[in-house]
Every structure is written in C-alpha cells, then in structure tokens.
Amino acid sequence: MLRPDCYFSRISAIDPIDDLRKKGVRAVLLDMDNTLLTRDTHEVPEDVKQWLSDVKRAGIAPCILTNNWHSSAHDCAREIGLPIVARALKPLPFSYFVACRKLGVKRLETACIGDQLMTDVWGGRLLGMRAIMVKPLVAKDLKHTLFLRRIEKRILCDMPIER
Numbered sequence: 461m462l463r464p465d466c467y468f469s470r471i472s473a474i475d476p477i478d479d480l481r482k483k484g485v486r487a488v489l490l491d492m493d494n495t496l497l498t499r500d501t502h503e504v505p506e507d508v509k510q511w512l513s514d515v516k517r518a519g520i521a522p523c524i525l526t527n528n529w530h531s532s533a534h535d536c537a538r539e540i541g542l543p544i545v546a547r548a549l550k551p552l553p554f555s556y557f558v559a560c561r562k563l564g565v566k567r568l569e570t571a572c573i574g575d576q577l578m579t580d581v582w583g584g585r586l587l588g589m590r591a592i593m594v595k596p597l598v599a600k601d602l603k604h605t606l607f608l609r610r611i612e613k614r615i616l617c618d619m620p621i622e623r
C-alpha cells in the first residue's frame with residue numbers, strides 16, 4: 461500500500477505497451493512538476509514530449525493531475541495539449557475522480573504516475589489504481605518536497621529501479 465507498483469528512472473523509461481497497455485491501463489494521471497517538466501527551467505524535455513505522443517498512439521488517454529495552483533500550470537497543459545486538473549490536493553481522492561470523469565475512464569483502468577511517494581503514489585493507491593513512481597527530472601525542488609524525499613528514501617530503500 462505504501463509503495464508504488466514499479467519505479468522508473470524517468471517517465472520516458474515507461475513502455476506504453478508493455479508497462480501500461482498490457483497491464484490493462486487505458487488512462488494515465490500525470491504529475492507535472494519534475495515528472496513532465498523540470499522544476500528549474502520549467503521545460504518539457506524532448507524525450508518526454510515524444511513519450512506523450514507514444515502514449516496517445518498506444519490508445520492511452522493522459523491527463524495532468526497536479527497540486528500546482530499557478531496559472532502557469534494551465535499554460536503548460538495548453539502548450540503540450542493535455543487536459544489538466546490543477547490544485548488537486550493529492551493524495552486526497554477527490555481530484556482523481558474528477559480526472560477520471562474528464563477522461564471517461566474507470567479508476568481501476570487508470571494509472572497514476574509521479575515523482576512523489578506521499579502525494580502522487582499514495583493518492584492513487586488509496587483508490588486501487590496502478591501507481592508508478594519515477595525519479596524527479598532534476599534535483600531542484602521545493603523545500604518541503606526535499607524534506608519528504610528523505611522519508612521516501614527510507615520507504616523505498618530496497619525497491620529496484622526497473623529501467
């Protein structure tokens with residue numbers, strides 16, 4: 461319950477077919493900061509853009525689910541052409557339901573993907589979703605996030621990174 465189903469070095473290391481489609485995943489709820497875009501330069505890396513188009517081509521519907529409340533979150537979503545649920549208050553479940561309704565999918569055919577255990581992963585796990593954790597794109601992050609990472613490290617210490 462406390463741990464993700466799997467752990468990857470970055471979001472683009474997840475294979476849309478083998479790691480998602482073949483596991484029954486039809487939709488993905490994606491964290492934004494340090495999962496899709498870097499916390500320092502606020503850019504979406506090229507490999508992540510390519511991954512998003514591969515995911516769509518695999519017939520999987522993506523939606524951004526972020527605790528970010530700034531208007532720049534919506535600008536980013538527009539730029540990369542994804543629907544967004546912002547101010548999500550993860551790990552509380554409400555926004556996960558909102559995102560599933562937006563995509564027209566059931567929660568049990570949905571996976572959540574993010575770089576933080578106590579928000580992205582735990583929220584999805586609470587609802588029985590598949591939960592995939594990724595390493596943050598860059599080391600820079602908010603102060604409280606860096607503090608939580610120290611606790612994450614203890615919980616995940618023996619969890620292997622698949623790829």
Ligand SMILES: [Mg+2]
Pocket residue numbers: 491492493494495574575576
């Ligand atoms: Mg994040």
